[in-house]
Amino acid sequence: MAAAVSRVGSPVLVGLDPRYELLPEVLKDGSDTSSAVRATAYSVFCRGIIDVVASRVAAVKPQVAFFEQLGPAGMNALADVIAYAQQKKLLVIIDGKRNDIGSTATAYAEGLLGAEGQSPWGGDALTVSPYLGDDSLAPFVDVAQERDAGLFVLVKTSNPGGAMFQDLVAEGRPLYRHVGEYVEGLAAKTAAECGYGIVGAVIGATHPEQLSELRAAMPHTWFLVPGFGSQGGSAANVAAAFDPRGLGAIINNSRGINFAYTKAPYKEKYGAALWQEAAGAALSDMIDQLRSETPAGNL
Amino acid sequence: MAAAVSRVGSPVLVGLDPRYELLPEVLKDGSDTSSAVRATAYSVFCRGIIDVVASRVAAVKPQVAFFEQLGPAGMNALADVIAYAQQKKLLVIIDGKRNDIGSTATAYAEGLLGAEGQSPWGGDALTVSPYLGDDSLAPFVDVAQERDAGLFVLVKTSNPGGAMFQDLVAEGRPLYRHVGEYVEGLAAKTAAECGYGIVGAVIGATHPEQLSELRAAMPHTWFLVPGFGSQGGSAANVAAAFDPRGLGAIINNSRGINFAYTKAPYKEKYGAALWQEAAGAALSDMIDQLRSETPAGNL
Numbered sequence: 001m002a003a004a005v006s007r008v009g010s011p012v013l014v015g016l017d018p019r020y021e022l023l024p025e026v027l028k029d030g031s032d033t034s035s036a037v038r039a040t041a042y043s044v045f046c047r048g049i050i051d052v053v054a055s056r057v058a059a060v061k062p063q064v065a066f067f068e069q070l071g072p073a074g075m076n077a078l079a080d081v082i083a084y085a086q087q088k089k090l091l092v093i094i095d096g097k098r099n100d101i102g103s104t105a106t107a108y109a110e111g112l113l114g115a116e117g118q119s120p121w122g123g124d125a126l127t128v129s130p131y132l133g134d135d136s137l138a139p140f141v142d143v144a145q146e147r148d149a150g151l152f153v154l155v156k157t158s159n160p161g162g163a164m165f166q167d168l169v170a171e172g173r174p175l176y177r178h179v180g181e182y183v184e185g186l187a188a189k190t191a192a193e194c195g196y197g198i199v200g201a202v203i204g205a206t207h208p209e210q211l212s213e214l215r216a217a218m219p220h221t222w223f224l225v226p227g228f229g230s231q232g233g234s235a236a237n238v239a240a241a242f243d244p245r246g247l248g249a250i251i252n253n254s255r256g257i258n259f260a261y262t263k264a265p266y267k268e269k270y271g272a273a274l275w276q277e278a279a280g281a282a283l284s285d286m287i288d289q290l291r292s293e294t295p296a297g298n299l
Numbered sequence: 300m301a302a303a304v305s306r307v308g309s310p311v312l313v314g315l316d317p318r319y320e321l322l323p324e325v326l327k328d329g330s331d332t333s334s335a336v337r338a339t340a341y342s343v344f345c346r347g348i349i350d351v352v353a354s355r356v357a358a359v360k361p362q363v364a365f366f367e368q369l370g371p372a373g374m375n376a377l378a379d380v381i382a383y384a385q386q387k388k389l390l391v392i393i394d395g396k397r398n399d400i401g402s403t404a405t406a407y408a409e410g411l412l413g414a415e416g417q418s419p420w421g422g423d424a425l426t427v428s429p430y431l432g433d434d435s436l437a438p439f440v441d442v443a444q445e446r447d448a449g450l451f452v453l454v455k456t457s458n459p460g461g462a463m464f465q466d467l468v469a470e471g472r473p474l475y476r477h478v479g480e481y482v483e484g485l486a487a488k489t490a491a492e493c494g495y496g497i498v499g500a501v502i503g504a505t506h507p508e509q510l511s512e513l514r515a516a517m518p519h520t521w522f523l524v525p526g527f528g529s530q531g532g533s534a535a536n537v538a539a540a541f542d543p544r545g546l547g548a549i550i551n552n553s554r555g556i557n558f559a560y561t562k563a564p565y566k567e568k569y570g571a572a573l574w575q576e577a578a579g580a581a582l583s584d585m586i587d588q589l590r591s592e593t594p595a596g597n598l
Binding site for chain 2: 017019035063065066068069070071072073074075076079097098099100101102103104105107108110111112119120121129130131132133134135136138154157158159160161162163164165166168169170171175178179182
C-alpha cells in the first residue's frame, strides 16, 4: 500500500458502490431490470470508473453488499470488477465487513482473499468486524499473511450510530481504543519496512479528534478513512490521519466520485452523458484538496 | 418461530455447514474439486440433511461462508438449499453475520431477506453484527418487518475470544448487556402474541450463567444458541435459555449433526455409507436430551 500510494502520489481510495437507481441511463437496458442486466451494468459502470481513476489512485474498494444483492450474477460481476482493477495495477480492498469464528472465518478469508486459482475473488484486502474478538480475527490474519494481503478492522466508524457501542468507556477508555490497541498489536507484529503492518483500521473522517488520538496510539496501523464528502468529512478533517511523509492513511470517497455527474458543480458542467469525465474531475478536486491541506502533499 | 417450534415439539436448529473435506466420499466426484463440482456436492449434502431433519425441527441455518468460498457457483447452491428447505416448510436462518450502514445495510437486507422475486436468497432470518450501532441495525429491522422476517444480533458469542470485547465493563455492566438492552428494546417493540419480537439474539451455549442472566433481562428476545455439542455446551447448559413453555430459544447444532457419521457413537454404528441415518440418530439424541433436561419438554 505504501509503495502504491507513493507511486501515484495520492492517498485517495475510490469506493465502487454501484447503486442501480444512480447509474447513468445509458448503462441501463430500458425496462429490463433483471439481475443479469443489472449485474452487467454494474460491471460496465465499475470498469468505467476504474478506467478514469486507475493512474491516479492506489486502490479501489468495491462494496460487496450491492453486488450480493443481485445474487450469483452480481457476485460474478464483482469477480469481473476485481480482476479488471488488478489488471490496471490497482489494489482491491473488498468491503465486506465479514466476521465469524474458527474455520468459518478461514472460509471467508480464503474465499475473499485467497490465492489466484483458489479464490473466486482474490481481493488484496478485506474489511472485517471485531465484535467476535481475537480468535475471530486470527484466521483472517493467517490467510492475509500467507497471501501477502491486508485487513482493515472496524475501529471507529463514520456513522453517527457508531458511537452507541464504540464510545462506551471501559477501564478508562472507549471501546474503540480497546479494539485499536488490539489492531495495533497485530500491525506492529507484521510491520514491513514502511513501518506499517498488514492489519489496518477503519476510522471515520467524521471524527477528526479521534483520528489524531488514534494516529498517535497506533503508529503501525494503516487507516482506511471513510466519510469524506457525502458524509461531511473534509480534507482538513482527515489531515491528522497521515504521518509526516503523507503515508498511513487512504481516504475513501465512493458516491462523491461514482455519481459526481449527479451533483454540483459536476452535474452542470458534465451531466449524465459525461459521467466518466465528472468522476475524473471530482477525483482531481479531491486529490488537490488532500495534497494542499494534508501531509499527502509530501508524497 | 414460536408456531414452528410448537408444531414440531423440538427447539433444535440444524446448522448447514458443508465443509468439503468432511463430506461423505460418495458425494464427491473423485479428483475433480472444481467449484462447480463442490457446489453441487454442497447442494446434495444439504438437501440430504434437510430430508432427514425436516419433520423434526423448525429451522435450518446455512452458514454463508462455506458457500461464498466457492464463488458464484456456491451462492447458487445456497439459493437452491434455501428454496429446498422452505419447500419442506422449514424456516431458514441465513448465518451471514452481515453489517453495514445506511443504504448499504438495506442492500444486504434486501439481498438476503427480500421478498420472493426480489431477493436471490429470500431467507426467513439473518444473523447480524452490532459493532456499527443502532443506525446500522435499523435498515435490517425495516426490511425484516416489511417481509415478516427475523434477525439475530450477536450479543454474547460462544467462542472464547468473544470475551475480549463483549465482556468489557462500561457503566457498570459488560458490553454484551448494552447490546442486549438495545436488542430487547427492538424485540419488545415488535413483539407478537407469543411474546417475542422479530429481533433475536445470538448467545452461546458455552455461557450458562449469562444465558440465565440474559433470559431474565431480555424477556421479548428469542435466543439463537450456538455452541452445543462440538463446542462443549450440554443440554443442562442451555436450560436457562427457555421460558417455562419451552419457547424463547433455538439450540443450534451444525457439525454434530452434519458429520455425525464421523464421530462416536454414530461412526461405529452407521459409517459414511449411512451418513444420513447417522445425522438422524444424532438429531434424535439431541432432541431427547433437550426434552428431558430443559423446559423444551413442555413443548
